[in-house]
Amino acid sequence: MSAIRVVVADDHPVVRDGLTGVFRAEDGIEVVGEAAGGHETAAVVARIDPDVIVLDLRMPGGGVEAIRTLRALDPARPRILVFTTYDTDRDIRGAMEAGADGYLLKDVRSADLVRAVHDVVGGRLVLVPAARAALTGRAAENSLTAREVGVLRLVADGRTNRAIAARLGIGEATVKTHRLHVYEKLAVTDRASAVRTAWERGLV
Known part of the structure; x- marks a missing residue:
């Protein structure tokens, strides 16, 4: 199995060095790039195509941006793991609604x-307790999780369940479950209505 390709994005050199050291000590992880800001992160990802970005939330150019x-x-690649010191509801919701796959302090x-x-590469949502609490509140407001938004965007692109499953690296049954949750939260019953509502709410 090939190593997980990681980009470390943080505006503090000492943090980047520390993270790079942690990952390079692991046989299954390869650090393939670094970035010190939001704009640089996008450029590095376009050039390198990593599997995961470990991303600071507040840096020049903006982490959420x-x-x-x-x-x-791309709604599915790379996986994005926020790694930050901030745990307010606003920061957490902003990051997850933007499309992050995990939130770690x-x-x-x-x-x-x-x-x-490893978890985010495997399609598992990674959340610290504060993030779980914030997102539980968000779910109560009928908002979508980052994974559900990703599925919805692929649905809006006209992808089949099989194509979505292949793109996200999950099973077709899991895709169907996410779609059902999306329909329930958006109060719709079919693809067309879900896509229309998503456009109206600015989700896609």
């Missing part, structure tokens, strides 16, 4: 960070 830019280019152990990288 970088997530939106990357998701506009910088006080975690190295082993937990490494595990989180």
Whole structure:
């Protein structure tokens, strides 16, 4: 199995060096690029095509803005793991609604960070407790999770369940489950209505 290709995006050189050291100590992870800002992150990703970005939320050019830019280019790749010191509801919701696949705080152990990288590559949502609490509140407001938004965007592109599953690296049954959740949260019953409502809410 090939190594997971990671880009480290943080405006503090000491943090980038530390993260690079952590990942390079792992046999299954390869650091293939670094970036110090939002605009640079998008450029590096376009050139390198990594599997995962470990992304600081607040840096020149904006972390959330970088997530939106990357998701506009591709709703599924690369996986985006936010790695930050900020845990307010506003920061968490902003990042996840923009399309992040995980939200981790910088006080975690190295082993937990490494595990989180593997988890997001495997299609699993990685959230610290504060993020889970924020997103539970968001779900109560009938908003969509980052994964559901990703599925919805591919649905809007006319992709079949099989094509979406292949794109996201998940099973067709999982895609169907996400679609049902999307329909329920948007209060619709079919693809056309879901896409129309998504456009009206600015989700796609």
